[in-house]
Amino acid sequence: xxxxxxxxxxxxxxxxxxxxxxxxxxxxxxxxxxxxxxxxxxxxxxxxxxxxxxxxxxxxxxxxxxxxxxxxxxxxxxxxxxxxxxxxxxxxxxxxxxxxxxxxxxxxxxxxxxxxxxxxxxxxxxxxxxxxxxxxxxxxxxxxxxxxxxxxxxxxxxxxxxxxxxxxxxxxxxxxxxxxxxxxxxxxxxxxxxxxxxxxxxxxxxxxxxxxxxxxxxxxxxxxxxx
Amino acid sequence: xxxxxxxxxxxxxxxxxxxxxxxxxxxxxxxxxxxxxxxxxxxxxxxxxxxxxxxxxxxxxxxxxxxxxxxxxxxxxxxxxxxxxxxxxxxxxxxxxxxxxxxxxxxxxxxxxxxxxxxxxxxxxxxxxxxxxxxxxxxxxxxxxxxxxxxxxxxxxxxxxxxxxxxxxxxxxxxxxxxxxxxxxxxxxxxxxxxxxxxxxxxxxxx
Numbered sequence: 104x105x106x107x108x109x110x111x112x113x114x115x116x117x118x119x120x121x122x123x124x125x126x127x128x129x130x131x132x133x134x135x136x137x138x139x140x141x142x143x144x145x146x147x148x149x150x151x152x153x154x155x156x157x158x159x160x161x162x163x164x165x166x167x168x169x170x171x172x173x174x175x176x177x178x179x180x181x182x183x184x185x186x187x188x189x190x191x192x193x194x195x196x197x198x199x200x201x202x203x204x205x206x207x208x209x210x211x212x213x214x215x216x217x218x219x220x221x222x223x224x225x226x227x228x229x230x231x232x233x234x235x236x237x238x239x240x241x242x243x244x245x246x247x248x249x250x251x252x253x254x255x256x257x258x259x260x261x262x263x264x265x266x267x268x269x270x271x272x273x274x275x276x277x278x279x280x281x282x283x284x285x286x287x288x289x290x291x292x293x294x295x296x297x298x299x300x301x302x303x304x305x306x307x308x309x310x311x312x313x314x315x316x317x318x319x320x321x322x323x324x325x326x327x328x329x330x
Numbered sequence: 331x332x333x334x335x336x337x338x339x340x341x342x343x344x345x346x347x348x349x350x351x352x353x354x355x356x357x358x359x360x361x362x363x364x365x366x367x368x369x370x371x372x373x374x375x376x377x378x379x380x381x382x383x384x385x386x387x388x389x390x391x392x393x394x395x396x397x398x399x400x401x402x403x404x405x406x407x408x409x410x411x412x413x414x415x416x417x418x419x420x421x422x423x424x425x426x427x428x429x430x431x432x433x434x435x436x437x438x439x440x441x442x443x444x445x446x447x448x449x450x451x452x453x454x455x456x457x458x459x460x461x462x463x464x465x466x467x468x469x470x471x472x473x474x475x476x477x478x479x480x481x482x483x484x485x486x487x488x489x490x491x492x493x494x495x496x497x498x499x500x501x502x503x504x505x506x507x508x509x510x511x512x513x514x515x516x517x518x519x520x521x522x523x524x525x526x527x528x529x530x531x532x533x534x535x536x537x
Contacts, residue, residue: 116417198417222342226406229346230353237354265521272389273529275351280397283347287340296339 107142109213111313112205115139118320119193125327132189133163135323139196145312146204155196162189207231208305215301225295229286236282237275244274341398342406348394349410355387356411356464377507381514384461388515388522391457393530396447401440404456408432408463415466431463447531454519461515465507 122135136159143152166189211228248270254260260267337345359382394403412428435456443452 120417194417222337222402222406223409225339225342226346226349226410229343230350230410233347233350234354237350268386268389268521269525272525276389276393276530279347279351280344280393283340283344283397286347287343290343291339 107145107204107312107316108307108309109205109209110216110307110309111316112142112201113213114317114320115142115197115200118324119197121324122193122327123190129163129167131323131326132166132192133159134326135193136163136196138319138323139193139200141316142200142204148203151199151203155199159192159196162192165189202231202234205231206305208303209307212303212305212307215303225290232286233279233282236278240275240278241271244271247274337398337400337402337406341400341403344394344397345403345406345410348390348397349407351390352387352407352411353414355390356383359383359386377503378510380461380464380507380511383464384457384511384515385518385521387461388457388518388520389525390522391460392453392519392522392526395439395453395456396526396530399440399447401436404436404439404460405429405432408435408460411463412466425466427466428463431459431461435460450523454516454523457519457522458512458515461511461518465511 119139137156140152140155140159143149143155207228210231211224214224214227248267249255253270254263254267360379363378363382394407408428408431411432412425415428416425438452438456438459443449443456
């Protein structure tokens with residue numbers, strides 16, 4: 104099945120943010136979270152999709168049950184936890200969807216269609232491209248540290264905060280400047296600094312999935328306003 | 331591109347990479363603070379987040395200053411961070427402080443200090459200003475308290491709940507928040523500066 108286009112992703116971001124302005128009943132919150140998880144399933148990330156569905160379920164159930172808890176300090180704390188974080192849940196799910204399903208080429212194409220200036224597009228696309236690298240690097244650095252018997256556990260890492268920060272930052276930043284040089288060479292070779300109109304290899308077309316998503320989303324938005 | 335003629339493509343790519351690192355630092359800071367203060371005194375989390383960001387992100391900022399000593403880099407980083415806050419549901423209140431602080435920090439660093447690596451004081455000052463941008467998502471707690479309380483009452487929350495929620499949102503804690511942020515950012519700035527001059531100047535290793 105064809106996955107949703109980048110414009111639908113933009114729509115989902117707006118929808119999740121608008122939802123913050125409304126207080127919603129529990130069933131609507133559940134529906135919204137399920138709907139926002141849908142792109143994960145469309146891109147065949149079933150495991151991640153199920154995980155976030157489970158988290159949403161915990162929050163929805165928690166939100167419904169928390170008022171049964173006695174009205175003391177812990178009750179307030181739980182209420183704060185469930186209703187506070189629960190309210191942010193749609194935004195968090197959208198962030199997960201954006202980071203795990205968007206391809207950089209598509210994002211750049213979408214932003215160009217919206218006439219976002221070049222000095223935002225280039226750093227933003229680099230940023231998206233760079234996140235997985237940071238994660239990979241961090242794991243490598245931690246492995247290397249453990250191999251040398253440095254800060255093996257989390258506790259010993261916190262015991263010498265400045266030393267462990269130095270040990271992690273220096274290779275990470277060093278690699279960052281290397282990657283910057285590589286990316287610059289690659290991007291200049293592909294003509295990123297050319298002032299003319301850019302063509303795109305990625306074809307973005309509005310399909311049935313997009314129309315379906317937008318219609319369901321608008322429906323939920325309608326429920327949100329009138330609920 | 332016309333707006334920032336001083337920046338080349340290489341600089342823009344550098345800005346992107348350091349923004350990613352800054353963003354990660356911010357995420358870690360938020361996570362750590364929630365974990366630590368959440369256990370000790372829940373509710374105070376948001377007060378310590380900016381300080382933690384200042385503490386952790388120093389090296390990243392200092393290295394960006396060294397790599398791109400031109401006007402625009404820090405502004406763009408501020409705008410990008412603001413955009414993230416905007417998208418993650420912190421509204422325009424978070425976007426404007428970050429963009430403005432980024433711009434001011436940029437002016438201090440590259441217009442007043444002219445990106446000179448010798449001017450350590452100005453660089454640290456600009457980092458302090460930049461860190462105050464991360465106060466953005468916290469500020470509405472004080473300035474919009476009344477509106478927020480009203481909306482909570484309308485939503486049927488009990489007055490007790492609201493009192494617990496806002497018992498610590500007062501003027502003293504506001505000042506404390508600013509002081510803590512200042513200290514965190516200062517320590518982060520000194521640490522970052524030391525790290526960068528130790529490992530990333532032309533004398534030491536590669537850079």
